[in-house]
Amino acid sequence: MRQLNRLNQFQRLWQPSEGAPQQATVAELAAHCFCSERHIRTLLGQLENAGWLRWRASAGRGRRGELSFLVSPDEVRALLMQQALDKGQQQSALALAQLAPEQLRHVLQPLLGGQWQNDIPTLRIPYYRPLESLTPGFLPGRAEQHLTSQIFAGLARFSDDSSQPQPDMAHRWQTDNSGTCWHFFLRPTLRWHDGESVSAEQILARLQTLMTQPMFSRLFASVAQIDAPHAWCLRFRLHQPDYWLPWRLASFGSRIAHPDEDRLGCGPFRLSHFDNSLVRLESHDGYHLAHPLLRAIEFWITPGLFDEQLGTSCRHPVQIAIGQQAQFPDLRPVSRSVSLGFSWLAIRQQGRLSAPQARYLMALIHQQGMLDALPLDPELITPSHTLLPGQQLPNFTDVAPVQLPPRLRLLYRLPVELHAMAQQLRRRLAELGCELELVFRNVKNWDDGLAVEEADLVMGDRLIGEAAEYTLEQWLRCDPLWSFILSGPQQAHIQATLDALQRSPETRDRNDALRRLFSRLVEQAIVTPLFNYRYQISAPPGVQGIQLNAWGWFDFSRAWLPPPGT
Known part of the structure; x- marks a missing residue:
C-alpha cells in the first residue's frame, strides 16, 4: 500500500528529533529511511507537496539542510484513515492503523461514534476483543448473540416490547387442537442478502441441519418431522404437544442462514466484512420488516483498550460508550437496566455436601453480607434477590450452622467477576x-x-433474553451442566416436568409452573443466583434511537443519526 509506505517513511524521518526541526544531510536522511539518496530527494519532494514537512537543502554535496515538520505522524495517519473511510475503503483504513494500542486509541477517537461518510450514516464502535464466527447457533458471547440477531432472521423473533414471539420470516402460525401439528406461513417477499428469493425448501434444509446438532436435538426433542406442504408454508409434526415451539423458533440460536452459505441471512443487516480487526454490517435493502435507519455498523477490534480511562466502547463488557474522546464530557447514559440474567452457584448433588450442609452454604452467601462485600464496582453489579422477576429467595435466617467437609472443590468459568466471588468464598470457608x-x-x-x-x-452465569421463563426452560432442557449437577433421578424428574408443562396451551400456566420448579431448585439449595449486572449504554447527543434490550445491546435497526448541520 503506497500511502502506508509513505507514512512509514515519514515516521522514520520524524523519530530522530520527535518532530523538532532537524539539521541533516541527504545521506543521513536516506539512512534513516533505508533508501538511496536519489530516492530520499524524491520522497522529500512528495512529502513537501503533501504539506507534511518542509525541506530546505543547502548548496554543496554533504552540506546539512533544514527539515521542519508541519504535521505529526498521528495527524497524518488520522487524515489518511478518514480519507479511506470516506471512500468506503475500510481495509485501507485498517492497514493504516498499525499502531500499539496506546497510540491507536488517539488516532481512532476522531473516527468513532456516529459519522456521516459520503452521505452514509455509519456507527463505529471500538470493541475490546475479536468476535467469534457470526453464524446461527448457540453462540456463547453476548455480542455474538446480538450481532447474529441483526444479520439473520428466524421464523419468529422476540422484540424489545414483548415477551411473546412475534412474526418474522413467517407472518403467522397456527396449530391444530392436539398441539402436535403446526403450520408456519412464510412471507412471499423474503430475500437473502445477495438478492436471491428465499424458498421454503431452503429454510427446511437449514432447519434439518440444525436439528442434527446436540443442543438443537434436545431443544426440539418433540419434533418428529418438518416438511414444506406448500411453497410458502412449513409444517412441524410433533411426537407430543409443545406450545413453546414458537418461542424455540424465536430464540437467537434458531435463526436461519442460507443452506449453502453460513454467513448469508435475510436480517436487517448483511455481513460485508469480518476479520479479527474489523466487522462491518451494511443495511439490507430487501429486508422484509422495517428497514434500518443506519446504513452501516462497524466494530473496530482494539485489544488492549479495555480500560475505563481509555475512552473505548467498553468500560466493562456490560457498559458501552459510543462516541469520540472529545465528546466524552457530553456523553450521557441513554439507557440503563439491571440484567435479567445472573451469575449463579450450583451444588453438585452427588458431591461431598449433604442437604443440610448445602443449605448452610447458601445461608453463608446470602445472610452474611458476602455479596455486598465483593471488591467490585457497585455501579457494575447488584446482588441477586431472585431468579425470575417477582420471585424472592428463600429465607435462610433459620438455617442452623453445621460442620462443613474439610475439603471442597469449586469449578467456575467466566465472567471474570466470579474470580472475586471465588476468593471471597474461599476465605469465608477457611x-x-x-x-x-x-x-x-x-x-x-x-x-x-x-x-x-x-x-x-460450580459457578457460571446465565444470559436471559426477552422471555425470562422460557429462557430458563431452555437452560434446564439443553445445558449439559445439569447432567453433572443433578442426580439421575432428579434429572429424569425435571425433564418429565418440562415435558408435562410444555403441553399446556396457556402461556401463563407454563410460566407459573416454571417459577414453581425453579423455586424448588433454590429452596433445595441446588442452585442460587449471586448477582446481576447493571447494563448501561452512553452516547453523544447526536446518536438517537438507542434503547437497551435484554442482552445489554440495542437494536441497530432503530438507531439513527441526524444529518450534518441539523
Whole structure:
C-alpha cells in the first residue's frame, strides 16, 4: 500500500528529533529511511507537496539542510484513515492503523461514534476483543448473540416490547387442537442478502441441519418431522404437544442462514466484512420488516483498550460508550437496566455436601453480607434477590450452622467477576475449617467433559433474553451442566416436568409452573443466583434511537443519526 509506505517513511524521518526541526544531510536522511539518496530527494519532494514537512537543502554535496515538520505522524495517519473511510475503503483504513494500542486509541477517537461518510450514516464502535464466527447457533458471547440477531432472521423473533414471539420470516402460525401439528406461513417477499428469493425448501434444509446438532436435538426433542406442504408454508409434526415451539423458533440460536452459505441471512443487516480487526454490517435493502435507519455498523477490534480511562466502547463488557474522546464530557447514559440474567452457584448433588450442609452454604452467601462485600464496582453489579422477576429467595435466617467437609472443590468459568466471588468464598470457608480448592476454566460455555472435574460447587452465569421463563426452560432442557449437577433421578424428574408443562396451551400456566420448579431448585439449595449486572449504554447527543434490550445491546435497526448541520 503506497500511502502506508509513505507514512512509514515519514515516521522514520520524524523519530530522530520527535518532530523538532532537524539539521541533516541527504545521506543521513536516506539512512534513516533505508533508501538511496536519489530516492530520499524524491520522497522529500512528495512529502513537501503533501504539506507534511518542509525541506530546505543547502548548496554543496554533504552540506546539512533544514527539515521542519508541519504535521505529526498521528495527524497524518488520522487524515489518511478518514480519507479511506470516506471512500468506503475500510481495509485501507485498517492497514493504516498499525499502531500499539496506546497510540491507536488517539488516532481512532476522531473516527468513532456516529459519522456521516459520503452521505452514509455509519456507527463505529471500538470493541475490546475479536468476535467469534457470526453464524446461527448457540453462540456463547453476548455480542455474538446480538450481532447474529441483526444479520439473520428466524421464523419468529422476540422484540424489545414483548415477551411473546412475534412474526418474522413467517407472518403467522397456527396449530391444530392436539398441539402436535403446526403450520408456519412464510412471507412471499423474503430475500437473502445477495438478492436471491428465499424458498421454503431452503429454510427446511437449514432447519434439518440444525436439528442434527446436540443442543438443537434436545431443544426440539418433540419434533418428529418438518416438511414444506406448500411453497410458502412449513409444517412441524410433533411426537407430543409443545406450545413453546414458537418461542424455540424465536430464540437467537434458531435463526436461519442460507443452506449453502453460513454467513448469508435475510436480517436487517448483511455481513460485508469480518476479520479479527474489523466487522462491518451494511443495511439490507430487501429486508422484509422495517428497514434500518443506519446504513452501516462497524466494530473496530482494539485489544488492549479495555480500560475505563481509555475512552473505548467498553468500560466493562456490560457498559458501552459510543462516541469520540472529545465528546466524552457530553456523553450521557441513554439507557440503563439491571440484567435479567445472573451469575449463579450450583451444588453438585452427588458431591461431598449433604442437604443440610448445602443449605448452610447458601445461608453463608446470602445472610452474611458476602455479596455486598465483593471488591467490585457497585455501579457494575447488584446482588441477586431472585431468579425470575417477582420471585424472592428463600429465607435462610433459620438455617442452623453445621460442620462443613474439610475439603471442597469449586469449578467456575467466566465472567471474570466470579474470580472475586471465588476468593471471597474461599476465605469465608477457611474461617470455618473448610479448604476450598479453586479450578478456573477460561471458557464461556460448559461442555460434556465437565464431570471429570469431580467438583462439589460450580459457578457460571446465565444470559436471559426477552422471555425470562422460557429462557430458563431452555437452560434446564439443553445445558449439559445439569447432567453433572443433578442426580439421575432428579434429572429424569425435571425433564418429565418440562415435558408435562410444555403441553399446556396457556402461556401463563407454563410460566407459573416454571417459577414453581425453579423455586424448588433454590429452596433445595441446588442452585442460587449471586448477582446481576447493571447494563448501561452512553452516547453523544447526536446518536438517537438507542434503547437497551435484554442482552445489554440495542437494536441497530432503530438507531439513527441526524444529518450534518441539523
